[in-house]
Amino acid sequence: MDLIFYHPTFDAAWWIDALEKALPGAKVREWRSGDNDPADYALVWHPPVEMLAGRKLRAVFALGAGVDSILSQLQANPEMLDASIPLFRLEDTGMGLQMQEYAVSQVLHWFRRFDDYQALKNERRWQPLAEYAREDFTVGIMGAGVLGAKVAESLLAWGFPLRCWSRSRKDWPGVRSFAGREELSAFLSQTRVLINLLPNTPETVGIINGSLLAQLQDNAYVLNLARGVHVNEEDLLAALNGGKLKGAMLDVYSREPLPADSPLWQHPRVAMTPHIAAVTRPPEAIAYISQTIARLQRGEAVAGGVDRVRGY
Ligand SMILES: NC(=O)C1=CN([C@@H]2O[C@H](COP(=O)(O)OP(=O)(O)OC[C@H]3O[C@@H](n4cnc5c(N)ncnc54)[C@H](OP(=O)(O)O)[C@@H]3O)[C@@H](O)[C@H]2O)C=CC1
Ligand SMILES: O=CC(=O)O
Numbered sequence: 001m002d003l004i005f006y007h008p009t010f011d012a013a014w015w016i017d018a019l020e021k022a023l024p025g026a027k028v029r030e031w032r033s034g035d036n037d038p039a040d041y042a043l044v045w046h047p048p049v050e051m052l053a054g055r056k057l058r059a060v061f062a063l064g065a066g067v068d069s070i071l072s073q074l075q076a077n078p079e080m081l082d083a084s085i086p087l088f089r090l091e092d093t094g095m096g097l098q099m100q101e102y103a104v105s106q107v108l109h110w111f112r113r114f115d116d117y118q119a120l121k122n123e124r125r126w127q128p129l130a131e132y133a134r135e136d137f138t139v140g141i142m143g144a145g146v147l148g149a150k151v152a153e154s155l156l157a158w159g160f161p162l163r164c165w166s167r168s169r170k171d172w173p174g175v176r177s178f179a180g181r182e183e184l185s186a187f188l189s190q191t192r193v194l195i196n197l198l199p200n201t202p203e204t205v206g207i208i209n210g211s212l213l214a215q216l217q218d219n220a221y222v223l224n225l226a227r228g229v230h231v232n233e234e235d236l237l238a239a240l241n242g243g244k245l246k247g248a249m250l251d252v253y254s255r256e257p258l259p260a261d262s263p264l265w266q267h268p269r270v271a272m273t274p275h276i277a278a279v280t281r282p283p284e285a286i287a288y289i290s291q292t293i294a295r296l297q298r299g300e301a302v303a304g305g306v307d308r309v310r311g312y
Contacts, residue, residue, distance in 0.1 A: 001023070001025065001026045001027070001040050001041070001293075001297065002026070002027050002028075002029070002037075002038060002039045002040050002041075003019060003023075003026055003027070003028040003029070003039060003040065003041045003042070003043060003293075004028075004029060004030075004031040004035070004039040004041075004042045004043070004051070005019070005028055005029065005030050005031060005042075005043045005044075006030070006031045006042070006043070006044045006045070006047050006048070006051055007043075007044070007045045007046075007063055008045065008046055010045070010063070010280075010282075012030040013030075014282075015028075015043075015282065015286075016028045016029070016030065018282065018283075018286050019043075019286060019289070019290065022286050022287070022289075022290035023290045023293060023294070026293075031047075031051050033048065033050060035051075038055075038056075039055065039057065040057065040058045041057060041058055041059055041060070041061065041293055042055070042057055042059075042060045042061070043060075043061045043063055043289065044060060044061070044062060044063065044070070045062065045063040045064055045069075046069055046070075047070065047073075049073060049077045049079075049080045052080050052081050053077070053079050053080050053081075054079070056082075057081075057085050058085075058086075058296055059085065059086045059087070059088060059292075059293070059296055060081060060085060060086070060087050060088070061087075061088045061089075061090075061289050061292070062087065062088065062089040062090065062306075063090065063280055063285065064089065064090055064280055065089055065090050065091070065095055065146070065147065065278070066089070066199060066200060066226075066227065067087065067089050067199075067306050067312065068199065068200035068201070068227065068311075068312075070087070071306075071308060071311060074308070083308070086302075086305045087305060087306040087308065088289075088292060088302070088304070088305050088306065089306055090280060090285055090288065091146045091288070091304055092146050092147070092150065092284075093280070093281060093284040093285045093287075093288045094278075094280075094281030094283075094284040094285075095147060095278035095279075095280075095281070096146065096147055096149075096150030096151075096278075097150070098277065098278035098279065099147045099150055099151050099197070099225060099277060099278045100150050100151055100153070100154035102225060102251070102277050102278070103151045103154065103155065103195055103223065103225070104154050104155060104158060106223055106249050106271075107137075107139060107155060107158070107160065107193055107195075107223075108158070110193065110221050110246070110247060111132055111134075111137055111160075112132075113129050113131075113132065115246075115247055115269065116129055117129070119268070134159055134160060134161065135161060136192060137160055137161070137192050137193065138160070138161040138162070138163060138190050138191055138192050138193070138217075139155050139160045139161070139162050139163075139191070139192070139193045139195060140162075140163045140164070140165065140187055140188065140190075140191030140192075140193070140194050140195070141162070141163070141164045141165070141195045141197060142164075142165050142187075142194065142195065142196050142197065142198050142207075143164075143165075143166065143196065143197035143198035143199065143226060144164035144165065144166035144170050144172075144177070144197075145166070145197065145199075145312075147197050147225075147278070148164060148166070148195075148197040149172070151195060151197065152164060152172060152175050156174050156175065160193075162174060162175045162176070163175065163176040163177070163178060163187055163190065163191065164176075164177055164178070164187075165177075165178045165179070165183070165184060165187040166178075166179060167179060167180060184212075185215055188212060188215035188216055189215060189216075189217075190217065191216050191217060191220065192216070192217045192219070192220055192221065193220065193221045193222075193223065194208070194216060194220065194221070194222050194223065195223045195225065196208060196222070196223065196224045196225060196226045196230055196231070197225055197226050198226050198227075198230060199226070199227075199311065199312035200226070200227040200229055200230065201310070201311035201312055202311065203311075204230055205229050205230065206229065206230070206231075206232050207230055208222065208224070208230050208231040208232065208235075208236070209231075209232040209235045210232065210235035210238060210239065213235060213236070213239040213244055213245060214239075214244065216244070216245075218244065219244075219245075219246040220244065220245055220246065221245065221246055221247045221248065221249075222236065222245060222247075222248040222249070222250075223248070223249045224248070224249075224250045224251060224252055225251050225252070225277045225278075226252060227252050228250075228252040228253035228254040228255070228256065229254055230252075231250070231254070233253070233254055233262075233264065236248060237263055237264070237267065240267060240269055240270065245269075246269065247269045247270070247271070248269065248270050248271070249270075249271040249272070249273075250264065250270065250271070250272050250273075251272075251273045251274075251275055251276065251277040252275050252277075253275075256274075256275055257274065258272070258274075
């Protein structure tokens, strides 16, 4: 069994060694331009079209959770991957815990008014502030998938009122579920903290715009953990400057790395991280990929592949 591996930044030698240990008998090689030798499986992140085009693979594994880049490449180059070849992505594999850490720490930061206390500190002012009440701090999670579910679980444990929005309705204890565009306004109307964990698809691009932000509770907060293209950054800044939004924490941006002249860098109520909310954890990713390959090799059905038509 032959595997080809391509990732623009990962240490390929380390991955090849770890994959060969996890899949005894497999031969894994780093794909380089011009390599047209046969392979059974491909493990990729931002792969060149040439790597996959025309190959008879048994499956392709994206080395991350989001498959937007590979699907947009596929749309422009349909010859890149035959529709019959299953595409898998990383489902949780250690990213759920990272998202929980990120979301819980930021929601608590806003809830305990650490942003206000930091501003007071900058002015050398000693001033206890009124506490916020949990009942005024409803958290709304857009995207109730693998990662949204983990984030909901952790915020529930901290006692925040929770709601989620997705395409299909969820039956999660303690979480009010809203489904579809027709229920988006109802979802937003009681949301004080909006957490985005949607996939990047044609339906979700630009979804966090001025009209959506206007429907949130006053003094709302936005936490974008998914993709930068979900947020209209001009509208976000306008909502911050106009007083609708109290703060935003962004991990992802319309352009990455964020250009030096972006006004987001300077805004006092925007906190930022450089797309690190949840990174691929090699041991967990390799365990998932090797177990899935072993099942495919045994001819077993494997659920959870990417639906290319749906876009996630
Ligand atoms: N910043 C970072 O470091 C990272 C970011 N990410 C991002 O997080 C995203 C989410 O990951 P994950 O939870 O694994 O994804 P999933 O595919 O498991 O979940 C996607 C969720 O979004 C919902 N959804 C999709 N389209 C729509 C729509 N048009 N309207 C309403 N709801 C919709 C789905 O609804 P339904 O349940 O009904 O299908 C589902 O609940 C990834 O796509 C990736 O972009 C991931 C990892 C790290
Ligand atoms: O953004 C990261 C991913 O895995 O998707």
